[in-house]
Amino acid sequence: MKIQTFTVVSGNAICNASCPFCVSKMTGIRTIGFKPTVVNWINFHKACRMAQINGITTVLLTGKGEPTLYPEQLTEYLTHLQKYDFPILELQTNAILFSEQEEKYDKYLKDWYELGLSIISISVVHYDPEKNRANYVPGKKTYPDLGKIIEKLHKIGYSVRFSVVLIKDHIDTPKEAQKMVEVAHGWGVEQVSLRPVAAPEESENEKYKIDTVKMMLTPKKITDINAWLEKDGRRLLSYGHNSRIFDVNGQNVCLTDALTIKPGTDDIRQMIFFPDGHIRFDWQYKGAIIL
Numbered sequence: 001m002k003i004q005t006f007t008v009v010s011g012n013a014i015c016n017a018s019c020p021f022c023v024s025k026m027t028g029i030r031t032i033g034f035k036p037t038v039v040n041w042i043n044f045h046k047a048c049r050m051a052q053i054n055g056i057t058t059v060l061l062t063g064k065g066e067p068t069l070y071p072e073q074l075t076e077y078l079t080h081l082q083k084y085d086f087p088i089l090e091l092q093t094n095a096i097l098f099s100e101q102e103e104k105y106d107k108y109l110k111d112w113y114e115l116g117l118s119i120i121s122i123s124v125v126h127y128d129p130e131k132n133r134a135n136y137v138p139g140k141k142t143y144p145d146l147g148k149i150i151e152k153l154h155k156i157g158y159s160v161r162f163s164v165v166l167i168k169d170h171i172d173t174p175k176e177a178q179k180m181v182e183v184a185h186g187w188g189v190e191q192v193s194l195r196p197v198a199a200p201e202e203s204e205n206e207k208y209k210i211d212t213v214k215m216m217l218t219p220k221k222i223t224d225i226n227a228w229l230e231k232d233g234r235r236l237l238s239y240g241h242n243s244r245i246f247d248v249n250g251q252n253v254c255l256t257d258a259l260t261i262k263p264g265t266d267d268i269r270q271m272i273f274f275p276d277g278h279i280r281f282d283w284q285y286k287g288a289i290i291l
Contacts, residue, residue: 003281004239005270006051006086007060008044010073011036015065017094017136021167021197021212036070040277041080043291047273048084050290060270061117062092069097071108078115090119092163094136098152099144106152113156120153121161121193122146126170127183135167150187161191166225167215174228178248185251193254196222200283229255 014034051059059081061067067074074091081089091112098105109120124146125135133143150160162184164171171180177194184192199212229235233246233253243256271290272280282288 003051003054003056003269003271005058005060006047006056007062007270007272008047008077009063009272009274010061010067010077011063011065011070013064014069015063015094016069016096017066018138019135021165021199021215036073037275039073039076039275043277043279044077044080044273046291047271047279048081050279051086051271052084054271056271057086058088058090059086060090060092060121066094066096067091068093068095068105068108071105075108075111075115078112078117082116086116088119089117090121090161091117092121092123095120095122095146095149096137096144098149109153109156109158113158117158119159119161119191121163122149123163123165125165125167127180131170147187150189154188159190160188161193162189163193164195166194166196166217166222168217172217172221172225174224177225177228178232181248181251181253185249189251191252191254193256194225195256198257226255229253 012035061074061077068091078089098109123136124132126132129143129146132146133140137143153160162180164180166172166177171177171194180194181192196217197212197215199209199216229244229246229248233248235244235246237245239245239256243254246253246255270281272283274280277291278289279291280289
């Protein structure tokens with residue numbers, strides 16, 4: 001078995017955003033109350049050992065909901081990860097709390113950096129804050145100042161990634177993708193990931209799947225963005241799961257898809273640890289289980 005990334009699920013399914021394309025709602029939510037799921041640390045250390053044996057260099061801390069809602073559990077995970085010395089520890093977040101509860105999270109961010117966290121990956125759908133607000137926090141009047149957040153993260157020592165979800169009428173053309181890349185570059189964002197939104201074959205919530213399908217880019221639009229990158233960028237790396245990294249005028253840009261399983265091989269994109277102790281290699285298929 002060849003694994004690219006070790007993904008760790010933190011917190012529970014509760015989220016402070018309302019994304020209409022929410023993957024968690026489509027791939028199943030099981031949470032009771034407001035407390036984070038209790039972690040099976042015995043199996044977590046087994047997962048870490050498996051990651052070590054497979055030569056994994058990157059650990060991604062994420063959640064079925066928003067992981068930063070439970071900062072103490074993130075601290076626990078980072079503390080337990082210390083003994084394995086993985087080179088790159090990354091946190092996937094919508095970054096909303098970094099702005100709404102600035103003083104509280106400034107301290108956590110500094111503590112996490114000291115514990116080895118090195119990359120903050122911020123989920124966005126656009127460079128326009130209004131479009132981000134309309135998708136992530138439609139019930140609020142404002143959206144966090146990403147430029148200010150990025151500046152703060154850089155001062156602490158973090159690298160920043162924009163995890164851009166490509167949806168219809170947002171970043172869905174080469175012109176818009178180029179603008180997204182230019183804005184990120186202007187803010188000093190180290191990496192930009194472009195990933196077309198996708199719906200699982202089987203969904204736990206049909207409404208979210210229907211809404212997500214409506215937001216999906218047509219094959220032609222994806223082809224056009226790919227052609228722009230091949231023309232205006234320089235391809236640097238290609239990965240087995242249809243992921244390619246380009247240099248676009250000095251900006252690191254990754255174009256990838258949402259598939260986790262590559263049938264016919266033992267090459268899998270990620271090993272996913274769930275707090276209850278289960279270890280899987282896909283979000284949607286219940287049979288994709290290692291332990």
